[in-house]
Amino acid sequence: MTVARTRVALTIGSSDSGGGAGIQGDIKAMASVGCYAATVLVGVTAQNTTGVTGRFTVPVDFVVAQLDTVLADIGVDAVKVGMTWSAAHVEVVAQKLSTAGVPVVVDPVMVTAAGASLAGDDIVGEVRRRLFPVATVMTPNRAEAELLTGIPGAPPRELAERLVALGARAAVVTCGGADGGEWFADGAGAFAVPRPGHRTGAEHGAGCAHSALVTALLAHGLSTRDAVVRATELAADGVRDGLVTVGRGVHPVDLLALGHRSPPV
Numbered sequence: 001m002t003v004a005r006t007r008v009a010l011t012i013g014s015s016d017s018g019g020g021a022g023i024q025g026d027i028k029a030m031a032s033v034g035c036y037a038a039t040v041l042v043g044v045t046a047q048n049t050t051g052v053t054g055r056f057t058v059p060v061d062f063v064v065a066q067l068d069t070v071l072a073d074i075g076v077d078a079v080k081v082g083m084t085w086s087a088a089h090v091e092v093v094a095q096k097l098s099t100a101g102v103p104v105v106v107d108p109v110m111v112t113a114a115g116a117s118l119a120g121d122d123i124v125g126e127v128r129r130r131l132f133p134v135a136t137v138m139t140p141n142r143a144e145a146e147l148l149t150g151i152p153g154a155p156p157r158e159l160a161e162r163l164v165a166l167g168a169r170a171a172v173v174t175c176g177g178a179d180g181g182e183w184f185a186d187g188a189g190a191f192a193v194p195r196p197g198h199r200t201g202a203e204h205g206a207g208c209a210h211s212a213l214v215t216a217l218l219a220h221g222l223s224t225r226d227a228v229v230r231a232t233e234l235a236a237d238g239v240r241d242g243l244v245t246v247g248r249g250v251h252p253v254d255l256l257a258l259g260h261r262s263p264p265v
């Protein structure tokens with residue numbers, strides 16, 4: 001009997017103690033589409049659905065140790081880069097990924113769904129210089145795309161096209177909220193990414209889920225365009241099914257149908 005090869009997605013980012021976003025959200029999103037998730041922690045946040053109260057950064061050497069150790073044994077089919085906090089961390093992660101030979105999804109997390117800042121001041125230039133060239137696709141939200149392009153107030157289509165002009169192979173600018181309005185661009189053109197809008201108040205982790213799903217679908221062999229379109233639909237489903245009894249702020253998305261399962265007893 002032949003055993004099908006398990007696809008492995010690696011997420012490089014930070015822990016969300018609230019469990020809905022960051023590394024914890026990524027693991028659930030990747031698992032929801034049948035991917036094994038390996039994790040490299042760059043930082044730890046003290047966070048819940050109402051905001052971030054503290055953070056701890058993992059020393060750069062230990063980020064490298066985690067990355068080398070995973071790659072030496074497990075290997076990966078695609079990589080996501082999430083919240084990386086400092087320029088020094090961005091530099092070392094980008095350098096390692098430049099030789100990884102697998103798709104790289106960069107979700108340059110700087111602003112949470114609850115509005116908290118998750119980036120050091122020095123990070124924007126470093127993301128532009130180091131991560132754009134290794135990115136198969138960038139997945140910023142609108143605020144992050146404005147920061148990265150330096151064009152505040154520009155429409156999502158222009159932001160996505162500008163990110164590609166700045167060196168990313170492809171970019172999707174997400175817009176959150178019920179109205180949507182996300183745009184994708186790559187070297188071949190641009191299109192609006194369709195999705196339904198939901199007003200459940202369960203968007204915590206939506207951006208993380210979206211980029212983690214893109215990563216997992218690339219690990220399964222989908223094209224970048226197909227992975228983005230499908231991930232957008234699935235992340236929207238996660239908001240629709242969100243866990244509205246969890247937390248008093250922006251509730252977490254749910255990709256595992258936890259809120260719809262019958263109790264085991």
Ligand SMILES: Nc1ncnc2c1ncn2[C@@H]1O[C@H](COP(=O)(O)OP(=O)(O)OP(=O)(O)O)[C@@H](O)[C@H]1O
Pocket residue numbers: 107108109110111112113139140141142144174175176177178179182195196197198199200203205206207208210231232233234235236237239240
């Ligand atoms: N109200 C909503 N209704 C339906 N889908 C949504 C909603 N909010 C978010 N989504 C889904 O989540 C995805 C990411 O949304 P959003 O722009 O809110 O991410 P973010 O958390 O701001 O991103 P980042 O991780 O880059 O900071 C969207 O592309 C969409 O698929």
Ligand SMILES: Cc1ncc(COP(=O)(O)O)c(N)n1
Pocket residue numbers: 013014015016021022023045047082083109111112113114118203204205206207208209
């Ligand atoms: C550690 C960590 N990483 C990323 C996010 C972004 O969350 P969202 O997906 O809601 O934008 C977060 N809140 N915390």
